[in-house]
Amino acid sequence: MTPMKNSQPRVVIVGAGFGGLRAARALRALPVNVVVVYRHNYHLFQPLLYQVATAGLSPDEIAYPVRAILRHDNVEFRLAEVTGVNLAERRLSLSTGELDYDYLILAFGSEMNYFNLDSVQQHGFGLKEIEDAVRIRNHVLNMFELAAQETDSQKRAAELTFVVVGGGPTGVEMAGALSELTRLVLAKDYAHHAAMKPVRIILLEALESILATMPPTLQSAALRTLERKQVEVRFGAAVQSYESDIVTLKSGEKIPARTLIWAAGVQAASLADKLGLPQARQGRIVVSPTLQVLEHPEVFVIGDAAYLEVNGAPLPMLAPVALQQAESVTQNIRRLLQGQSPVEFVYSDPGSLATIGRNAAVARVGRLHWSGFPAWVMWLVVHIVQLIGFRNRLVVLINWAWDYFLYERAVRLIAPE
Secondary structure, eight states: OOOTTTTSEEEEEEEEEEHHHHHHHHHHHHHSSEEEEEEEEEOOOOHHHHHHHHSSSSSGGEEHHHHHOOOOTTEEEOOEEEEEETTTTTTEEEETEEEEEEEEOOOEEEOOOOOTOOOHHHHSSSOOOOOHHHHHHHHHHHHHHHHHHHOOOOHHHHEEEEEEESSSSHHHHHHHHHHIIIIIIIHHHTSSSGGGTTHHHHHHHSSSSTTTTSSSHHHHHHHEEEHHEEEEEEEEEEEEEEEESSSETTOOOOOESEEEEEEEEEEEEEEGGGSSBBBBBGEEEEBBBTSSSSTEEEEEGGGGGOOEEEEEEESSHHHHHHHHHHHHHHHHHHHHTOOOOOOOOOOOOOEEEEETTTEEEEEEEEEEEEEEEHHHHHHHHHHHHHHSHHHHHHHHHHHHHHHHHOOOOOOOOOOOO
């Protein structure tokens, strides 16, 4: 058990994603001791993870050391895995020992949801961690190297068929980036090989539209852009299994492909299942409107791990939700320290963005909708601003400019995993 520092309350934050870091930064102004516990020593900017997977950026350009972010007298960082929580005694079990708390903020995020498709989980690729992105990049580049030497046309076609499952922002952005990598960059690298001829990028969506949270006009604009980029978009195409080189749909259709990238859904991280707390869809922990856990008002849950309905629908698992919830939780802890009642969380939707590659994106901000180049510029600005660290912003901007003007991807390396 770790003793408390002086007489100030200890606030423990589990997770250093968008919500966890925002809460830690906001709590610096309160008379509390903050301990951030996370299994990685870096914060990962997940919205750009697909660009690492498609050879546009390096992992260090979208990650930043947590200790460098949280340099403050009342904030401490611990590199550890949370293995359990004793809610009655207000104590965390860590891979490195135990840790008591007065207030607990659970911001441990989400993981891939394969919907019990074991074969997809075993043979396909998820995209949630740096390791996932590097593995995809290595695999895609390896497929081209194999195809360049393959004499069997059917095997070569399977090696150069890349299936992305899920028509949400991650799937759309991944499919668009893969298309540009293969058509604009690798086409030059393999100009003298027949390998480039049968390249296919297939986006499978089980529903009847992509970007389901976007207005129909933007859905249509995104679809047209994908088709211009030679991405085959298939609706009503639910995956049943994947056995390393064959994607089988529930319709019975089989697609020969050596690559399947899963972007069809996420769920709360597995820690949520170990807490004994009420859970809802996707394993998310049910919270009150003040973001507190029922029967344990000293425990707050924010971000992807929290389940809170607004107007009959759960809040989306998006970074803006986590950021705003972190601010609300900080306000409520301040109120509790002052003997006041916590206030309910009110979400203000800032809109949504999705890019489909060069000069192409869709954006919704309130009632305003944009597509094409203006939306793409907005997407660039928003993501550059949200990156942590001046060096990361500068390097990412330079890499994007290099890619834009020279049609090159900066990191076409098959690296050790």
